[in-house]
Amino acid sequence: xxxxxxxxxTLELLLEEREAEIEETRIWQENISLKDLQNKGxxxxxxxxxxxxxxxxxxxxxxxxxxxxxxxxSLPSNSFGPGDIVGLYDTGGCTAASQIGTGIVTRVSQTSxxxxxxxxxxxxxxxxxxxxxxxxxxxxxxxxxxxxxxxTLNGYGNGPAANLINVLFGDSTPSSHSQPNVKFFNSNLDxxxxxxxxxxxxxxxxxxxxxxxxxxxTTTVVEIILQAVKQGQKVLCCAPSNVAVDNLxxxxxxxxxxxxxxxxxxRLLESIQxxxxxxxxxxxxxxxxxxxxRKDMDKAFVGIKKMREKGERVNYKxxxxxxxxxxxxxxxxxxxxxxxxxxxxxxxxxxxxxxGPLKYLPAEHFDWVxxxxxxxxxxxxxxxxxxxxRKCILAGDYKQLPPTIKSQKAASKGLSxxxxxxxxxxxxxxxxxxxxxxxxxxxAIMEWASKEMYQGRLTAHSSVERHLLKDLPGVAxxxxxxxxLLLIDTAGCGLSEMEVTDEQSKGNQGEVDIVxxxxxxxxxxxxxxxxxxxxAPYNLQVDLLRQKLSARHPELEIKSVDGxxxxxxxxxxxxxxxxxxxxxxxxxxxxxxxxxxxTRARRHIAVVCDTQxxxxxxxxxxxxxxxxxxxxxxxxxxxIQDIVPQNYTRDSKDTKxxxxxxxxxxxxxxxxxxxxxxxxxxxxxxxxxxSNENTAGTEKHTKSCITSLMEEEQKKNRCAEIRxxxxxxxxxxxxxxxxxxxxxNSHDRLLxxxxxxxxxxxxxxxxxxxxxxxxxxxxxVSTPAEEPTHEEEAEEEEEDEEAQEEEKxxxxxxxxxxxxxxxxKSLHLERMKREQQKREENAQLKKQQNILPPALAQSSKKPKxxxxxxxxxxxxxxxxxxxxxxxxFDTLIKAVIKAESVCSFVKCKASVLMLGQLCLFCNRxxxxxxxxxxxxxxxxxxxxxxxxxxxxxxxLYAGSGKKDKSMDPNKKAYLHRKLDSKLKDMSSQRKPKQKxxxx
Numbered sequence: 001x002x003x004x005x006x007x008x009x010t011l012e013l014l015l016e017e018r019e020a021e022i023e024e025t026r027i028w029q030e031n032i033s034l035k036d037l038q039n040k041g042x043x044x045x046x047x048x049x050x051x052x053x054x055x056x057x058x059x060x061x062x063x064x065x066x067x068x069x070x071x072x073x074s075l076p077s078n079s080f081g082p083g084d085i086v087g088l089y090d091t092g093g094c095t096a097a098s099q100i101g102t103g104i105v106t107r108v109s110q111t112s113x114x115x116x117x118x119x120x121x122x123x124x125x126x127x128x129x130x131x132x133x134x135x136x137x138x139x140x141x142x143x144x145x146x147x148x149x150x151x152t153l154n155g156y157g158n159g160p161a162a163n164l165i166n167v168l169f170g171d172s173t174p175s176s177h178s179q180p181n182v183k184f185f186n187s188n189l190d191x192x193x194x195x196x197x198x199x200x201x202x203x204x205x206x207x208x209x210x211x212x213x214x215x216x217x218t219t220t221v222v223e224i225i226l227q228a229v230k231q232g233q234k235v236l237c238c239a240p241s242n243v244a245v246d247n248l249x250x251x252x253x254x255x256x257x258x259x260x261x262x263x264x265x266x267r268l269l270e271s272i273q274x275x276x277x278x279x280x281x282x283x284x285x286x287x288x289x290x291x292x293x294r295k296d297m298d299k300a301f302v303g304i305k306k307m308r309e310k311g312e313r314v315n316y317k318x319x320x321x322x323x324x325x326x327x328x329x330x331x332x333x334x335x336x337x338x339x340x341x342x343x344x345x346x347x348x349x350x351x352x353x354x355x356g357p358l359k360y361l362p363a364e365h366f367d368w369v370x371x372x373x374x375x376x377x378x379x380x381x382x383x384x385x386x387x388x389x390r391k392c393i394l395a396g397d398y399k400q401l402p403p404t405i406k407s408q409k410a411a412s413k414g415l416s417x418x419x420x421x422x423x424x425x426x427x428x429x430x431x432x433x434x435x436x437x438x439x440x441x442x443x444a445i446m447e448w449a450s451k452e453m454y455q456g457r458l459t460a461h462s463s464v465e466r467h468l469l470k471d472l473p474g475v476a477x478x479x480x481x482x483x484x485l486l487l488i489d490t491a492g493c494g495l496s497e498m499e500v501t502d503e504q505s506k507g508n509q510g511e512v513d514i515v516x517x518x519x520x521x522x523x524x525x526x527x528x529x530x531x532x533x534x535x536a537p538y539n540l541q542v543d544l545l546r547q548k549l550s551a552r553h554p555e556l557e558i559k560s561v562d563g564x565x566x567x568x569x570x571x572x573x574x575x576x577x578x579x580x581x582x583x584x585x586x587x588x589x590x591x592x593x594x595x596x597x598x599t600r601a602r603r604h605i606a607v608v609c610d611t612q613x614x615x616x617x618x619x620x621x622x623x624x625x626x627x628x629x630x631x632x633x634x635x636x637x638x639x640i641q642d643i644v645p646q647n648y649t650r651d652s653k654d655t656k657x658x659x660x661x662x663x664x665x666x667x668x669x670x671x672x673x674x675x676x677x678x679x680x681x682x683x684x685x686x687x688x689x690x691s692n693e694n695t696a697g698t699e700k701h702t703k704s705c706i707t708s709l710m711e712e713e714q715k716k717n718r719c720a721e722i723r724x725x726x727x728x729x730x731x732x733x734x735x736x737x738x739x740x741x742x743x744x745n746s747h748d749r750l751l752x753x754x755x756x757x758x759x760x761x762x763x764x765x766x767x768x769x770x771x772x773x774x775x776x777x778x779x780x781v782s783t784p785a786e787e788p789t790h791e792e793e794a795e796e797e798e799e800d801e802e803a804q805e806e807e808k809x810x811x812x813x814x815x816x817x818x819x820x821x822x823x824x825k826s827l828h829l830e831r832m833k834r835e836q837q838k839r840e841e842n843a844q845l846k847k848q849q850n851i852l853p854p855a856l857a858q859s860s861k862k863p864k865x866x867x868x869x870x871x872x873x874x875x876x877x878x879x880x881x882x883x884x885x886x887x888x889f890d891t892l893i894k895a896v897i898k899a900e901s902v903c904s905f906v907k908c909k910a911s912v913l914m915l916g917q918l919c920l921f922c923n924r925x926x927x928x929x930x931x932x933x934x935x936x937x938x939x940x941x942x943x944x945x946x947x948x949x950x951x952x953x954x955x956l957y958a959g960s961g962k963k964d965k966s967m968d969p970n971k972k973a974y975l976h977r978k979l980d981s982k983l984k985d986m987s988s989q990r991k992p993k994q995k996x997x998x999x
Contacts, residue, residue, distance in 0.1 A: 007153060041079040044133065046131045046133070048064070050112060062088075064112065082242055083241075085103075093133070103117040152354075160363065161390060189216075192436045200433075213599035225370060234368075235369075240381065258342050259344045262351050349382060371386075373396050444631065448626040469603045480518070483604070489636060490610045490636040506538040510640065514639045529553040533600060535572060536574075572600050574608070588614065726755050752774050904924035905936050
């Protein structure tokens, strides 16, 4: 690409970007209310001055805070950052008439924002009692500097950067020279870092260091700079943000390098301000002389005011001009001397302009230019510094967030393409060295980013490969601290995103509640709040999270993805917000944004999302698949309904089974040691203890399968044995009846009933309890009075079957740990299925009875025996199942209506039309005898609901627990306003005291 074409195209795009920024500002001022501007994050309203101090070399620092008496503990989410130019206004609005002054943001926290003001306006003062608005101002200085740099590039002659310009635009190829063995200052560098340093030193014009998250990019850049200084090179080091520059200053200062930081002191961290130009100039030999000159100038200004004669004023003005000239000469010489003595000069990209302090240096002073975080900077801003040296080193990661651009049209035309990305496209790996060993993330977190973004080339260092939250001092070993990957799936849970008018702002209150519970679990396990970050892609969600969490966890950092680039935390909770039927994910489709969010975590990443929505995007789907395969998956139902307290008070006995074992949100597994893969055993990739756990689990499953097969085989053998006895009885005509021993259990007796029914024999149970036995006889021998009816037989079968169920199926409230909790609904469905089968058998039996002898038919029609059993099944289930399949629709409706009027408890026929109770947990109607949840099977749900209510509200029912006596913040604010209004009215009605007249 020719230089002229690049310059003309870039200038056009920069102008388009500038116009978009101006247009946005104009629209904001004309059409958008101040409250909407605050929602967009560019304005903060009704702030009070918390403190005011003089510092930063004569500048006034004002700390602005929200009104605490209104119960506002933190600032709303905003885009303010150190170095931003802001305007301070009174409550009249954000107009020029109401502006108090302009300053520079020095520090931003969740509870306050600090702004530095120059004392150039004759002792600027601020009202500490009033309220103020803060508005971010558009900065045209950056645009002008980039425009000047591009124009200089277009007409560049034979300066120091001539060869470099040819290489960067493809007119000549990068060259190298042989480099002797390098003696490294940092002996802990890995092989990829050493290779990057050696490669950079051997290049003549260009070297690119590609540093994925956590790979020690800054460490490598510092080593390169130290090696250059060792060779006697002068280095100009730049970065797009003040934070990145300050980070390099801190690292280089530790290595005893002579560093000089350019820039406004208000933009610098306190720890490195001693390396700033202002601080060094204040401590230089010329500082006293410069101070004396300023005093003389002040005296001359005072003299002018006192002198009334015109001639004497002219003398003072002449003296002030000479003093000003001398001051400028002295300051220029002092600054030039400080700059020349420094080995490394550091500034932002735009701070390296020719109108700043660097104008005191000759054009060929610097040998190297190092641009850190190059992928986040506009290429035009990089050219401000690149024109000053013959060699450049670019470091960064073009797989993370690009530079922020207002005009999407300009971005699509190529303005968002960084210099680093363009050179990689042009030259490929010949100028690039990638760092491949990362020192931040657990390998499970790293592998997804490595596979999706970095061609699978990343490896985790042994010191971080398996580190978990439980390895931190004072952190307990629980499920949340023993897994690096946790996916909390809200699909199908009704936690939809909030519908708001502003399309750019989305929120999800359900995900906020889940994040709160997970943060609570981590902090209760011993993880410090300052080691946790909560990240959300939308400002509205950030606001909701801060309202919920900031008061309880002041040190918890809650930010957007953009505000967290370049940072890291031990644990990260990521809320993806989007949950809708259309599958829309908005700007979550930006792959680099998700890459940044996930790779901030060191030991634990928890993603809260609706998998059904986000899986519509392929990149997000790959993240969900990775977390499902190698992490722990939970459903939001475990947090938002009756299982919430159990989720945080687990012991070794508690396990949970998922209702749908085939779904992706499978039940979580217990983790005690190194967490194995949450996939199937054959998908497990971990070794050591985790493989032993999987092996043990597999063996346990195999044993249970073998046991169940053996039980089935025994049942079949038992059935065959009883059938053989009955058939031998039929063959023996001398034997009138066959009595089975009382040692038969309920299952054996049920088999006898079934076999006798099949063969058309009379079967009767006698005795109670342990003495109960069953007798089988031929039909013709039995007398009608002694023979039980078919209904009695069916009920006996039912009783035996229920007894067998009681033996086999445990009570859900007393369930052993190895069994999943049984659902009452499933039991009802099974019972109704059995009733259907019995009705079909009854119909077949009635057909057979028509063929039986008259005596037998008469005996089968005999009414109920003395036991008093009904022909109609009792209970709601039996009534609902009373209609035969071939009955008409009206009969079915009647049966359902009748079933609804009867208690839903099994075998209970009490009416609930007048006196009944609806269960909140299973939504069924019960009589007063069975309405208690513990009686009809909802005991576990009732206990869990009670625990959840106590944990959230502190009170289960009236009179229980301690009532929260703290006043509601909204009510408190209302009372404050009412009190202020009352005081104002009283003061206006107050009459001045009349002075007593002298007598």
